[in-house]
Amino acid sequence: MSRIINNREYRQKKLKEIILELHNGKNVDEVREKFQEIIKGVSTKEISEMEAELIKEGMKVEEIQRLCDVHAAVFKGSIEEIHHPEKEEGHPVDVIKKENEAVKSYIKSHLMPNLDELKKADSHSVRLKLMENINMLFDLDKHYSRKENLIFPYLEKYGITAPPKVMWGVDDEIRGALKECKEVVNTVEKGPQEIITIIENTTKRIDEMIFKEENILLPMCIDTFSEDEWLDIESESDEIGYCLVSPSVKWKPIRENLEGKEKSKLANENSEGYIKFDTGILKVNEISAILDTLPLDITFVDKEGIVKYFSGGSERIFPRTKTVIGRKVQNCHPPASVHIVEKVVEDLKSGEKEHEDFWIHMGELYVLIKYYAVKNEKGEFIGVLEITQNIKEIQEITGEKRLLE
Structure with a gap:
């Protein structure tokens, strides 16, 4: 047992070193290579513990938040796969995943074709289409609000505080980026290249948040929450609303008669x-x-x-x-x-x-x-x-x- 604990502590130490190297300006590819050499595989729990330790040692949440997208990219190919059974239709996990799929599909089938049109020729009609696309993506606010107001409190109840703080901060940054996209598209003086850059950067951040939700947040919640807690989350979700798609059925846990x-x-x-x-x-x-x-x-x-x-x-x-x-x-x-x-x-x-x-x-x-x-x-x-x-x-x-x- 002591060997397992020591190995965990060693990996925790190395994970912190990697994040701090990124913080100090190390090249991402260089850090990725070092990460693969030192770490065979890390669980979402260890990522949570690492971030909590950094905050405890005095690193500001904003600092970790600034690094969040970078270290997610490093971890992306290395997070240990945790196989969980698919949740029933209408379960909060199922709803989050279907919303994420709808967002990715909408970006691919609606936003990106209009962005390609802008690359060919700037016009008022193309900008109007992009405005409509961005307004649709503002629906993400409901998705993030359910996460922040229904899921995060339960994580904090179990002492998991660092990931919610970091993720909430990134959610707010994405909200801000969408507002900025709207302003840039709506400003005649802003050229096509500036519009393309900000929209592409924003959609990249949205995609990275989807990855973090499905590979870090949801596995952590599945491992932690009881069925009653998921039921409470489900029962409060309607009041906040849904993003692009709504549950087709009301989830109810199986009960014996x-x-x-x-x-x-x-x-x-x-x-x-x-x-x-x-x-x-x-x-x-x-x-x-x-x-x-x-x-x-x-x-x-x-x-x-x-x-x-x-x-x-x-x-x-x-x-x-x-x-x-x-x-x-x-x-x-x-x-x-x-x-x-x-x-x-x-x-x-x-x-x-x-x-x-x-x-x-x-x-x-x-x-x-x-x-x-x-x-x-x-x-x-x-x-x-x-x-x-x-x-x-x-x-x-x-x-x-x-x-x-």
Whole structure:
């Protein structure tokens, strides 16, 4: 493990050296060659850590922003490929990619032919066409606004702060460049060559941002966000709007129809709403009230990995929403921690362990988290019970307090 950590630290150090060399005026091709010699492949996470480290060491965000397009070009052929399954239609990732494809297609099929016309002959009609093209590309503002106001806050929640700062700055530069394109095209005194140069530079920056979104930003988000967080992003997206194309369908995560599935199994419940146990009889509303009154949080996941129930106490330690019911438990956690969840469930399901315990400090709380293998009367595994409790007050108990007192 120490060898892996040291290797990561070494690569991190070398990545910073390369960026600083670019900052000090080194030739891009020269840096690219050195990069390929030293680094076999870097992940998007390492790029994020590198930028965060540079900011922590005092380099201004504006400095990294100025280098952003340069080091993206260096990394372009070297970023380690991370294969993620394609997201369902209407998922925020799918929407971003389709918008990017629409922008690239529009530039190629509309803007560039008009720019070629301008290269042949300057005319008022050609400039009007270019103005229309640029106005269409102003739709990118919605694309960038969704990214900045819906995606970046979640990255920052997970402590990923440098890439959002840098990318937001570049977004603003592209917005400014589009305004400048419009002004230049609309100014009679500006010649064709000046128009061509600024438009070509702007479209190059747009293309580079598309690359950064799809090869750095989105893989980072896919590795980090939970399904509920993507659902929140999707639900707020309509208010900001879309760029050139809109989602054709509304994305909804797959949910198990637990109510229909379990309805036929409630044979123990009579028409008056009682459930008979081996140790007594309770009304359904009594069971719910009892579970909600317990000074701990309960979540039950069945043997198929579907979340079937959570208690509704007034002071839950970890928030739960009813949207988790019917979901695979893996989808209730960020992808980066899914392997831990799967290992706990597998150990309990296989019988290797009967329970697994964790305890963590959360501000003033001291939280005990226990996972139990739940088995039926035949000893067969039927699910996992998670119990979460703040044990701070229990730890502080001293002496005795008898009933009579």
